[in-house]
Amino acid sequence: MSIVLFEVWGFPVYAYGFALALSVGLSAVLAEARCKKQGLPKDSGINYVLIALPLAFVLGRLLYSLINLESILTDFPLSFVLEPWKGGFALMGVLLGASLALPLSAKWSQIKPATLADALAPAGALLLALSRFCEILSGEGIGRYVDNPSICFFPIAVAPRPDEWYYAVFFWEGLWALALAIYLSKRRSKAPGDKGIQFFLLFAASQIVFESLRGDNYLQWGFVRVSQLGSLLICVGIALFFTFKASRQAVKAPAFILPWLGIFLSAGIVILMEFAREKAPELPNLLVYAFMVFAMYALVVLVRHLQTLAGTKR
Amino acid sequence: MTTRIKWLIFVVLLILLMGMAPSGRILESAYAEEIAAIDAVGPAVNEKNYLSPEEYQDSTLSVKIKTGRVLNHTTYLAVYVSIADAKQMRSAMAERYGSKTSTVASVIAKRVNAVTGMNGDYFSMNQHGYLVRQGKQYRNRPDVNYDLMLIDAKGDIHIIRYPTKDAVEGFLANHPSPIINTFNFGPAIIVEGQKQTEIQEVNNGRNKQAQRSAFIQTGPLKYIMVATEGPEDKGSKGLTLYEFIDFIAETFPEAKNAYNMDGGSSASIVYHNQKINSPQNPKKRQLCDILYFVTGEQP
Numbered sequence: 001m002s003i004v005l006f007e008v009w010g011f012p013v014y015a016y017g018f019a020l021a022l023s024v025g026l027s028a029v030l031a032e033a034r035c036k037k038q039g040l041p042k043d044s045g046i047n048y049v050l051i052a053l054p055l056a057f058v059l060g061r062l063l064y065s066l067i068n069l070e071s072i073l074t075d076f077p078l079s080f081v082l083e084p085w086k087g088g089f090a091l092m093g094v095l096l097g098a099s100l101a102l103p104l105s106a107k108w109s110q111i112k113p114a115t116l117a118d119a120l121a122p123a124g125a126l127l128l129a130l131s132r133f134c135e136i137l138s139g140e141g142i143g144r145y146v147d148n149p150s151i152c153f154f155p156i157a158v159a160p161r162p163d164e165w166y167y168a169v170f171f172w173e174g175l176w177a178l179a180l181a182i183y184l185s186k187r188r189s190k191a192p193g194d195k196g197i198q199f200f201l202l203f204a205a206s207q208i209v210f211e212s213l214r215g216d217n218y219l220q221w222g223f224v225r226v227s228q229l230g231s232l233l234i235c236v237g238i239a240l241f242f243t244f245k246a247s248r249q250a251v252k253a254p255a256f257i258l259p260w261l262g263i264f265l266s267a268g269i270v271i272l273m274e275f276a277r278e279k280a281p282e283l284p285n286l287l288v289y290a291f292m293v294f295a296m297y298a299l300v301v302l303v304r305h306l307q308t309l310a311g312t313k314r
Numbered sequence: 315m316t317t318r319i320k321w322l323i324f325v326v327l328l329i330l331l332m333g334m335a336p337s338g339r340i341l342e343s344a345y346a347e348e349i350a351a352i353d354a355v356g357p358a359v360n361e362k363n364y365l366s367p368e369e370y371q372d373s374t375l376s377v378k379i380k381t382g383r384v385l386n387h388t389t390y391l392a393v394y395v396s397i398a399d400a401k402q403m404r405s406a407m408a409e410r411y412g413s414k415t416s417t418v419a420s421v422i423a424k425r426v427n428a429v430t431g432m433n434g435d436y437f438s439m440n441q442h443g444y445l446v447r448q449g450k451q452y453r454n455r456p457d458v459n460y461d462l463m464l465i466d467a468k469g470d471i472h473i474i475r476y477p478t479k480d481a482v483e484g485f486l487a488n489h490p491s492p493i494i495n496t497f498n499f500g501p502a503i504i505v506e507g508q509k510q511t512e513i514q515e516v517n518n519g520r521n522k523q524a525q526r527s528a529f530i531q532t533g534p535l536k537y538i539m540v541a542t543e544g545p546e547d548k549g550s551k552g553l554t555l556y557e558f559i560d561f562i563a564e565t566f567p568e569a570k571n572a573y574n575m576d577g578g579s580s581a582s583i584v585y586h587n588q589k590i591n592s593p594q595n596p597k598k599r600q601l602c603d604i605l606y607f608v609t610g611e612q613p
Contacts, residue, residue: 002337002341012333012336013333013336014336016335017333017336018332021335025328043317046317046324047320050320053324070441074441076344080344084334087336087337087338087339088339089338138336138337140338140339142415144416144600145417145421164417215415217339218414281597
């Protein structure tokens with residue numbers, strides 16, 4: 001249930017929106033601080049935020065509306081798309097907006113987008129973490145019902161109602177993103193864009209698993225969860241980028257065969273496990289998700305191998 | 315643009331964000347049109363009224379459970395319910411409308427103090443239907459492929475076959491009692507005492523031997539909830555939809571209206587906070603909604 005914190009001239013301000021705004025504010029301050037620390041031109045951080053915030057907002061809303069158009073038109077007129085205060089945003093759309101803002105703000109600040117991405121990556125991961133933690137304020141981010149009493153305790157599960165426990169997926173996602181933020185802040189980037197790429201790779205690989213765990217508000221195209229598909233495309237896109245870069249450095253084609261076979265196999269395992277989860281519920285969930293996690297770990301390792309071939313890995 | 319102005323613009327954007335991003339999903343308040351809201355949670359149940367695993371009795375609610383065999387190869391369970399007031403028949407969702415959250419029927423039943431109940435139509439898995447729950451209209455998109463069951467404020471069920479918007483509007487215009495709950499699954503089994511033989515050509519597994527469930531009204535404030543077992547249950551083969559319709563018509567000749575509900579693993583009848591159909595099958599599918607009965611006695 002979404003909690004109304006207060007009203008301004010009759011307009012409700014929800015706890016989620018309030019907390020999200022605070023999270024964006026905190027992350028923006030961190031972003032500016034890191035840009036300064038990296039020796040980037042003044043206002044590089046705030047320049048990015050001023051472009052990214054509205055772009056991410058609009059694209060998040062648009063993508064949500066596009067994916068859910070059929071159900072939206074079932075319940076609302078088309079003008080609903082222009083009424084974001086009624087709720088409904090897609091994370092992939094937000095990420096797309098944030099990504100598109102990079103080259104635009106880099107041009108404004110007169111720096112390279114890759115350099116800017118490296119400076120912003122830890123703040124981006126922090127914002128992701130905080131926004132995940134905020135989800136519980138709108139009753140989102142929970143997984144399936146937990147019927148095993150021995151694991152009915154936080155942080156494994158949360159009880160939005162007395163004696164009804166559901167997996168606390170939002171918390172695990174937030175923790176992972178927080179760990180990612182710390183990792184990225186400590187990692188040295190010798191090649192421009194390295195931290196930015198690592199952010200997207202590690203976020204996307206983990207999101208494929210986390211999205212599968214969600215039991216509430218996930219976006220679907222047919223039977224495919226949009227965030228899983230988008231995350232897989234991000235991973236494959238990064239792999240393609242490194243492959244292309246490596247091939248330009250005269251790495252021969254046979255060197256790519258095994259890694260790409262592995263990438264397809266990893267993707268195939270995830271797809272198979274998703275089907276197994278739906279069609280073979282007698283399979284232990286622990287086994288299904290163990291395979292998924294292993295497949296995503298393998299995928300990350302393989303993409304990093306391609307990065308090595310491209311000669312950009314530290 | 316100076317740094318100060320940039321941060322000022324940023325603060326303004328943050329303030330706008332507070333109001334413009336209330337949730338990642340559509341707010342419940344965005345869904346409109348309340349017809350006649352009724353509280354979903356029933357009064358607390360006096361445990362002494364559970365006379366046995368097959369019977370519940372108080373001054374407002376009577377529940378009797380019977381089992382039997384169909385075609386000598388499948389077990390069925392029938393729950394006979396009699397209530398004193400139509401408000402004792404209700405529906406509940408696993409989570410608010412718009413959420414895909416599901417949970418087992420017994421959990422929902424316990425939450426709302428249901429004495430007994432059954433699975434609904436799993437509306438969160440599709441976009442069609444004229445959907446009303448506890449007096450609140452959520453959807454107005456009837457689909458001819460899914461017969462519509464309407465439950466009015468007097469507790470009477472009405473079935474519209476091959477529903478269109480015109481058909482639904484025509485019914486509502488001529489029906490004095492407000493509609494409290496609707497279900498969009500079907501097909502209709504019995505309509506005003508007439509057995510139905512035509513089934514829509516949709517993905518309803520009509521030729522597959524499976525678990526089935528149905529909701530029946532036999533008279534004013536008198537109902538039967540029925541569930542048959544399936545091939546996953548020891549000692550049962552399951553019924554095709556045609557066999558199920560024949561079974562309902564023959565076994566419950568007193569039925570005025572009967573409606574097929576979601577079957578397969580979703581077929582769930584709960585009593586005393588436990589799923590009681592298919593007892594040998596440990597599988598408990600998580601559902602998005604139930605139809606249930608509460609006591610009218612105040613604690």
